[in-house]
Structures are given as C-alpha cells and as structure tokens.
Amino acid sequence: MGTINLGRVILGGIVAGIVGNILGYLVDGVILAPQWAAAMQALGKTDFTTNQIIGFNVSGLVSGVFGVWLYAAMRPRYGAGPKTAILAGLALWVAGTLLPNATFMGIVGLFPQNLAVMTTLAGVVVSVLAILAGASLYKESTETARTMSARA
Secondary structure, three states, rough: OOOHHHHHHHHHHHHHHHHHHHHHHHHHHHOHHHHHHHHHOOOOOOOOOHHHHHHHHHHHHHHHEEEEEEEHHHHHHHOOOOOHHHHHHHHHHHHHHHHHHHHHHHOOOOOOHHHHHHHHHHHHHHHHHHHHHHHHHOOHHHHHHHHHHHHH
C-alpha cells in the first residue's frame, strides 16, 4: 500500500472546504437564516458574530482536508472515483454533522426540531458535494502509483 499524496490532500481539501463553506452559507446563511436568527434569539443570543463565522469557515476548511484525506485512505480498498468520494463524504457527514446535530440539537434540544432536521439533511448534500469536488483533484504521486502497479 502506497503513501498518501499529502500535497494533493491539502489542495483537494482546500477546494472541498471552500465548496462546503459556500454551500453551507447558502443553506444556513441564506435559506435557513430566519430560523437560525429565531433560534438564537430564543436562546438569548445575538446573530452569529464575525468571529464565529470565521470559525465556521476555518472548521469547514479543516473538514475538507480531513474528508479528502479520508478519501485518499479509502482508495486502496474501494478504488478511486466518485463512489469512494461519496462514501468519504457520507462518513464525514455522519461524524461531523449527523452525530453532533443529533446530540446538541436533538437530544439536548438547543434548537427547534425542524431546524435540526433541515440543517442536518442539507448537510449530507453539502458534505458529499464538497468531497466529490476535492477528491476530483486528488491523485496518487507517480512514485506511489508505480510502486502499487509493481505489487499488483
């Protein structure tokens, strides 16, 4: 098994993070903005601050890099291509969106159930599309590819 091309993971991860941040903004910052504002007000909080939005974007970039790394790690077992990228995106969604939202929005009840469901379901689309975009840029290094070919 070859090594992961870290440069391509970072490149693809940044692209995945940017795509995820843009789609996430469209979902949560535009479509669900009124529900988020009402939910934050119900908690006695103001709308999200600039620093919080920056934090969300940094988190999105880190998630993109992690998702593309996960795709690269899955390639030897599942093969290169969109199917593996979708599986990596789904894994990222489960760990990064579904479980936290189910815990803090569902179990704890910090936010209304309809908001929790809508943002969580939209998150699966965001995660999968972001990792598809980032994974499309991932390539094994030529040395790793030659080593893997020689072993086959």
